[in-house]
Amino acid sequence: xxxxxxGPPLLCIVDRAYRGAVEVQFFDTLYxxxxxxxxFERVDVVLRGAAVTMAVAEDxxxxxxxxxxxxxDTLPDYRTxxxxxxxxxxxxxxxxxxxxxxxxxxxxxxxxxVCISSTALARRWPEYDQVWFL
Amino acid sequence: xKRRMWDxxxxxxxxxxxxxxxxxxxxxxxAVLDRGGSVRIWACGYSTMLxxxxxxxTKLPNTRNPKGHYPSPSAVIQRMIADSDGRFAWIGCTACxxxxxxxxxxxxxxxxxxxxxxxxxxxxxxxxxxGGA
Numbered sequence: 001x002x003x004x005x006x007g008p009p010l011l012c013i014v015d016r017a018y019r020g021a022v023e024v025q026f027f028d029t030l031y032x033x034x035x036x037x038x039x040f041e042r043v044d045v046v047l048r049g050a051a052v053t054m055a056v057a058e059d060x061x062x063x064x065x066x067x068x069x070x071x072x073d074t075l076p077d078y079r080t081x082x083x084x085x086x087x088x089x090x091x092x093x094x095x096x097x098x099x100x101x102x103x104x105x106x107x108x109x110x111x112x113x114v115c116i117s118s119t120a121l122a123r124r125w126p127e128y129d130q131v132w133f134l
Numbered sequence: 135x136k137r138r139m140w141d142x143x144x145x146x147x148x149x150x151x152x153x154x155x156x157x158x159x160x161x162x163x164x165a166v167l168d169r170g171g172s173v174r175i176w177a178c179g180y181s182t183m184l185x186x187x188x189x190x191x192t193k194l195p196n197t198r199n200p201k202g203h204y205p206s207p208s209a210v211i212q213r214m215i216a217d218s219d220g221r222f223a224w225i226g227c228t229a230c231x232x233x234x235x236x237x238x239x240x241x242x243x244x245x246x247x248x249x250x251x252x253x254x255x256x257x258x259x260x261x262x263x264x265g266g267a
Contacts, residue, residue: 021157023150023184023207026196035197065157067164067210068217074204075157084198 007040008129015133017051017078022065025074029134030054030081037090044128045085046121048095052102054078055094057110079110086112093121140223141171143258145251148266149180150207155264156181162262163214163222172221176246176254179267182231185211185224185243208240215242225254 014029030045037043047055056079063075085092092113099106099115106115125131144163148155163173177184189206196202205213214222226243230236239245246254255261 018154020151021154022160022210023156025193025204026199026202027193031196031198065161065164067160068167068214068222070205070210070213070217072205072210074202 005039005041009042009044009127010040011044011046011125011128011131013046013048013131013133014051014054015049017049017054018076021063021075022067022072024076025072026076028076028078028081030076030078030085032134033090034081034084034088037085037088042128044091044093046093046095047082048098050098050102052094052099052104055082055092055110055113056099056104056108058108082110082113086110095121137257140174140258141260142166142173143176143255143261144173145176145178145261145263146181147178148264150184153266155266156184156207159264160210160214167214167218167221174223174225174254174258176225176227176251178227178230178248180230180234182226182234182236182239184208185226185239186236187238187240212240212242 012033019029033043033045063077064071064073065075082092094109094113094115096106096115096117109115144159146156146159150156159175163175166173184207186208189208191206191209193204193206196204211224215224224243225246226239227248228245229248231239231245
């Protein structure tokens, strides 16, 4: 899809992870980015705090729950969303300190994401017109 | 008349779309139902939004998967009630509902004044308070 690019370059910082599942399904924070980034000249994403786990590649977790006779398999699928953001040209930064503090290594991240220290990331803020805290 | 005793009452004040508490409340309820128990949820605060009849049966279209089927929260809760053989019930707090203009609940929801909270607790063997409003 061609970008209409009406909006300025944005850096979007996600600190809070896991804002609902059954009530949210596809409509999570990363969906918002996937849905809207085409309106902006550029949208890059920073995952910090517990949100770094959204970019940890693992294939054992199934975003699915059974409620009554309903198998609800449309819960948020953050790893897939991160892969899609990367595929659509967004740079997804992952805060190195938060990642290692939670016991993960950069090698465990979804390919294409960028593990970066808080200091190095702060130096990149001037590349954007606006920094949004989602 | 002998008052019915429920096995578990969950007082849910955590808002949806902010954490995993709503999902946890539903999973916990299902686990009790799977063991043959009975559960009531007392929805307070913004959790009264979950059962509004204005949702319809499905969520809004997913622009990235327009043909996908995504049940609305009220549809999920209605389904759990329908599948429970009378062992799962949902109460909407009238004060919280009115405070938020969220007064159009699906018909399966019993609307109850907070003045009857302690009475509702007395009708359950255990009560868990899932806070966060």
